[in-house]
Amino acid sequence: MNILMALSQLEVTGAEVYATTVGDALGARGHRVFYVSDTLTKPHQGEFFRLRFNKRSIPRRFWHVGYLIYLIRRHRIQLVHAHSRASSWSCYVACKLTGTPMITTVHGRQPVHASRKKFHALGDRALAVCEAVRDQLITGLGVAPELIAIGRNGIDTQRYQPVPPPANDKPVISIIGRLTGPKGELCYQLLDQCLDLDRYQVQIASGSRVPERFHRFQNKVEFLGYVQDVPGLMAQSDLVIGAGRVAMEAILMQRPVFAVGEAEAVGLVTPDNIQAAMASNFGDIGPNDLDIDFTTLPTQITAALDTRFDSVALADSVKAAYDLQAVTSELEAHYQSVIVHRLRREVPIIMYHRFIKDDSEKGVHGTYLHVNMLEKHFKLLKRLGYETLTFADLADNGLASRLEAGKKYIIITVDDGYKDNFDLLFPLLKKYGFKAVIYAVTGESFNRWDVENPDNPEKTVELMTPDQIKEMAASGLVEFGGHTLTHPKLDRLDREQQHAEIAGNKAQLEQLLGHSLHSFAYPYGIHNNDSKQLAKELGYPFAVATNSGPLAMHEDPWQIRRIAIFPRTDAFGLWRKIKGNYVFRKA
Structure with a gap:
């Protein structure tokens, strides 16, 4: 993310130490952090722009807003993080005019007067450094409690190590x-x-x-x-x-x-x-x-x-x-929530199942797509400039990396592990240079869970062999994730049975592939608290559902929403689903 830290100060303050400390920690995680302030004394990584926020005449305030708009556009700022009353006022106006998400950390007690109550200018979320600040924002300024979170100062605990008492002659x-x-x-x-x-x-x-x-x-x-x-x-x-x-x-x-x-x-x-x-x-x-x-x-x-x-x-x-890394992780989560909910945009995660070459391969259930339409989907993604992510990418780089400035990311997922994934999907992944995540059932050789459905039996469809799974994984284009041994409805099983299904499948895939898995898909998208807890306990950083879970994926990494692709989802239908706000419109 590209983040602009805004302060107003004429000397070193706790706000400056906070901003530069967490700013450097964010930079170490791959974010680009910029600073704008009257002065900036503390050593820091990231470009600094001088702006005299403490000059508060009306013409000056117009200049502040104009310069902030310039910085936001010039450096593709995705979020402004203000740290003072003077800077937050100008940032608030600039962010309103540019549609930029904004957070304010409130470091101290705020003055209370009528105009401040009506125009507190805190942005999309206020982070109070302690409970006393939070309480004063609510009772003194009338800020809605849901707008406020506690955001402690982050301290590099490694820098401050225990020392023995000094031997001073005078205290x-x-x-x-x-x-x-x-x-x-x-x-x-x-x-x-x-x-x-x-x-x-x-x-x-x-x-x-x-x-x-x-x-x-x-x-x-x-x-x-x-x-x-x-x-x-x-x-x-x-x-x-x-x-x-x-x-x-x-x-x-x-x-x-x-x-x-x-x-x-x-x-x-x-x-x-x-x-x-x-x-x-x-x-x-x-x-x-x-x-x-x-x-x-x-x-x-x-x-x-x-x-x-x-x-x-x-x-x-x-x-x-106050541990710096924990505080920085909390701050990243606030940034992601504000960006996703303010812009009503999330990285789309689309869900396929199997692919066919002709109508004779159609099934009773609407979980197939003609390979020609799949290629039209891929052509559209390429034309629109999408790049594909896997959950392994997110595990390596952090969930916040999906919001990288200037990037259009999408996650392609495919459930069950049918043989046609190898025959039809794999060649297209190679052709377009796309990556996908395939959730493989390992305790069956065909789709027994659908075939033996007494109410609506499906035709038999073969699953991939272990050699095919290994070949796809070795290509670097396919991440394999867990999907249980036999594809049951997990909420109908007790905890011990769920553990056997999830753990057994994970162990088989990890033994086959020689590395840990990064994500798990609940069969049918159905799960309960035991399912989620087991996914966490068994070491999955992520688990995906279907149409349940928070609208922002980082808010519950073990119940991530996906967008289903159906047989009649043409290129225009795909475009509607991947614009980023689809889950917000459907929720």
Whole structure:
């Protein structure tokens, strides 16, 4: 995907660290990430465009919107991810005009006024960094709860490793944060009222210039400026004071953290209060700004330096909630949902069964297609510029790869594994350079499940031999997936019987092919909770149904919708089904 991160800032902020950290993680997964902001200090991968969002006059805002539209079109941006009020307003207008999906991460408490309630400009989904932000969006701004999800800060947990306590002659207290705005006021009050500057060695890491009012502390406080090696600074600290990412990173290093932020003082973070601390983003967000009784903090800070607790358990809690790769995966899922549902487009997955050369081969059931029509289908796909994917491709590259900019992807699936797949489909796959996924029944040599149907018996049709399956798989054009041993209706079987059908079929195909399978198809599209759970437990990354499941395939990888192709589906009918919005119109 092509993603534009939009920020408005004049100095390093937690939003910038968040955006560049997850941006680099997204880039490592194959996405192209661009940035637009007033400034961007943190090292990052991806092109940066300067735009002065903090200049907010009406003419400037028109310029912001126009420039964003230019960036969206020039770089084929598929989703805009805003990180501030100023940028989200302009991004919202630009995305409305271009039809571009948009997400906003809300990093802090929002101002509440009438215009903001009517025009919150959050886009298609808001990601609140903590529960306090979510609650304030709902109660303060009237944002619909279904529009909001929790989107934690992502932290590269490998960068912040546990360190032994330092052997400092005098306790070292490190304050990390801005010296401007609410955080600057907080830092000033800590120095003025709470910290014994003779007893402690206090050092402040900040990207801000030191404001004049802080000059009175310069003889007793070390102002370090912007620090590249924050882990090194934390390692030498007896106590870290901060909120948001600062607190999380220090906890991962098993350094004591006194969480105090723009809203409240959580105090020393321990396993007993970690959940409450996370809910307020470690003190940064609450019902009011800077609602702190500073007179109580000196004794709390002194006690924090002497208190012992289970720092390993605390670090594990933070790691579970903020692990960068887990957060990035959640973010990818949000991106996919917003793109698919906003545009009402999903990669089409079409479903064939068997193919015939003449009318004598027609069956009672409508699961066949004349090979001449199949070639017309393939000609249409080639003319329209479609490229074929398999589930092995998606397992290797991630489900989000199906939304690659400038690509038109389709997944061709074929159920049951009839011999005609080898005789008629295989030559056309070679001719057009297409790939397909064939779901093979391995416990039968013909379609016994249809032939012995007492209500509507079908003619006998031969299945592929093991040698034919191996030849097709070796070509690189065919991925084989599981389809049970005997093609039963799984919901009529108990869990043990389902396990035998699914596991037995998988084992036979994997032994034949010499590699693991990536997808499974429920016979008739029929399944129950046991079926889905077994597919997961047996190691299938994906399972396909027919006309059931979410409209976006990533929202349930074990119940993926497909589009059935029938004998009368001509080239025009196929075009209607593969435009991308077919399942949305039919749902």
